[in-house]
């Protein structure tokens with residue numbers, strides 16, 4: 001007999017060592033997430049995956065699955081919380097989607113669509129953030145970074161490099177590059193690195209690939225992120 | 240007095256794109272005016288917003304006149320709606336928020352290419368610019384939001400018909416876009 005937890009009343013099997021997120025994905029249950037990626041150690045920073053485990057708020061991407069857990073995921077209360085979290089992510093940076101190349105392919109935007117987020121609720125920070133266009137093939141727009149650290153983890157764990165890090169705290173938090181000059185061009189980043197490809201938002205863009213897929217024909221224009229996520233991440237968990 | 244639902248519309252710091260998209264409901268406009276009449280709107284040139292049921296606001300606020308008009312709408316509309324990206328988050332006009340106002344004015348009126356008789360306009364009739372472009376929910380209470388740049392004609396149609404038929408307005412996934 002395999003061990004089980006319940007998610008929204010449904011029995012879900014798990015193996016020792018799996019997180020709630022991993023057990024859910026393997027069973028075809030979507031838990032919203034942005035900083036979680038099946039190929040990398042969890043980071044637990046975006047809080048989109050907030051669930052209630054036996055009445056307690058937890059991050060599904062970091063919390064181990066354990067026998068007897070009663071998990072709430074798809075409830076009105078949690079959807080409202082997740083919407084507030086997403087709204088905070090939007091006002092903390094500068095997300096002007098009509099002028100962003102990532103629109104339609106962006107996971108932050110797709111999660112917001114999925115949550116039926118129609119406004120940003122909070123006052124906007126309009127922080128003054130820079131762009132780094134120094135690299136031959138890769139563009140960084142700090143306005144759209146949500147500090148998920150996926151680029152940091154991908155560079156360390158997949159590319160065997162150490163190009164990115166997060167520096168500073170609170171509103172001064174920012175992404176930095178591993179080079180004397182602090183510029184992206186002086187790092188050993190290549191456009192083919194997973195770190196350059198993995199950004200869930202439009203903060204890292206590959207040059208000369210913009211608008212090859214027209215708006216209206218992009219990933220999330222017609223498909224919701226829960227479906228896309230389960231299709232692409234289901235098998236990655238099994239690897 | 241008729242029993243028609245009164246709708247007012249305006250464009251603040253917007254490009255009228257949302258209004259154009261509203262007009263894209265095309266022949267459905269004939270159905271709409273059976274039950275709706277327009278108060279202040281660029282469609283009819285009525286200048287002031289008096290007692291209305293629904294106010295549709297395109298654009299954020301970038302100057303003192305925008306704030307004045309927005310407050311007039313809030314005072315006179317039972318339901319106030321933020322229409323489009325600029326009303327909701329400042330939109331593309333908010334890209335000037337990262338450049339000091341003085342630099343913006345100098346670039347446009349003093350140092351810009353082809354400028355003659357360089358001077359910054361200061362006629363007392365001109366509304367003063369705000370230091371930053373702001374979304375409208377930061378100034379008055381907003382009841383509903385229609386995202387999109389612009390929201391499609393179907394968004395306007397779905398929202399207005401929901402309201403007119405007495406349903407709580409809602410937008411399905413296919414109608415929610417920020418671009």
Ligand code: SF4
Nearest residue numbers: 095097100103106202
């Ligand atoms: S990164 Fe995503 S949410 Fe931000 S502006 Fe681009 S498309 Fe919009």
Ligand code: SF4
Nearest residue numbers: 145146148149151199
């Ligand atoms: S640049 Fe992208 S991948 Fe890196 S931390 Fe920011 S949002 Fe995440």
Ligand code: FES
Nearest residue numbers: 033046047049061
């Ligand atoms: S996905 Fe769990 S905290 Fe980001």
